[in-house]
Amino acid sequence: MADSKPLFSLDGDPVAAEALLRDVFGIVVDEVIRKGTSASEKCHYSIKKGAAFLGLGTDSVWIVKTDERGKMMPEDLERQISLAEAEGSVPFLVSATSGTTVLGAFDPLEAIADVCQRHGLWLHVDAAWGGSVLLSQTHRHLLDGIQRADSVAWNPHKLLAAGLQCSALLLRDTSNLLRRCHGSQASYLFQQDKFYDVALDTGDKVVQCGRRVDCLKLWLMWKAQGGQGLERRVDRAFALAWYLVEELKKREGFELVIEPEFVNVCFWFVPPSLRGKQENPDYGERLAKVAPVLKERMVKEGSMMIGYQPHGTRGNFFRMVVANPALTRADMDFLLNELERLGQDL
Helix, strand or coil: CCCCCCCCCECCEHHHHHHHHHHHHCCCCCCHHHEEEEEECCCCCHHHHHHHHCCCCHHHEEEECECCCCCECHHHHHHHHHHHHHCCCEEEEEEEEECCCCCCCECCHHHHHHHHHHHCCEEEEECCCCHHHHHCCCCHHHHCCHHHCCEEEECCCCCCCCCCCCCEEEECCCCCHHHHHHCCCCCCCCCCCCCCCHHHCHHHHCCCCCCCCHHHHHHHHHHHHHHHHHHHHHHHHHHHHHHHHHHHHHCCCEEECCCCCCCEEEEEECCHHHCCCCCCCCHHHHHHCHHHHHHHHHHHHCCCCCEEEEECCEEEEEEEECCCCCCCHHHHHHHHHHHHHHCCCC
8 A cells, every 4th residue: 555645634633534544445545536446347336326425536436347247357457456556546445246236247256356465455345135145055156255355245135035124244354443433432322331341332333323233133034044044045046047047048039138147037028029130220229118118017017026227238128136035936937928918019
């Protein structure tokens, strides 16, 4: 890390201000607009939001290219770091993703961690969506290298279906970093002379102070389901996703966007009027209009709700996320049958 000059003080103490930022984000304070963080093209929009909230500005986020499956390309990460440094920026953090929102891609964490290690950068892994895969002995290889991260975000309310919201921030640091960074030790809330261990007062660790006890939902679910029960929940979601993919391939009018590696099944429904017309110059434009029409119809019918979106150069396609533990093969069959019924006149 390069030497730096603090921009502001914390209670008149510039050393404390710099330590605060360094502990939380691995930042060495310099001119704020010259800080740099790297994230992939398919990262969550919250990365740019975070840069804005911190005062770094969204221009401080350097976008790293992804491959055709939506995975961060480590060689381009190296390139972006070099470009940022050449412009006088000070890269400090790389945000990788385990389970991207649309394609469900898992970044190559081992290779990314190697880059971070060479350059002394903080590695954060957004595993909000895919982190629960670690509970599966069969599929946890998708997160190989996550043990090298400095911080990990995980949402059990997603794939595990814990009650909203249930979010965790996991840190490699064991020095009570969050309390040192966020703690204000307000005497009217966090008295230090209580009769019990004041380490139990965790409210001073977080940004927002008052919040629900997210961990209780996870603890209760884990006690009820057990580790093996949660593993079965994850494995079952994968199995249902594979079933949907295989059934989709058997039917005319359905086209996969990519072969999924997670439970995000992305596909186009090609209506009868467009089948066999892929060579027509307006094919892509017309196909992109199908998903919004079908979404409107299914919502008004009250039969189901499936998300759709464009993605890069790809026009609108459906994204079926197989995560609800109550889903069955019959539900997957219904999904395909209903799309055929709703789109038969298109």
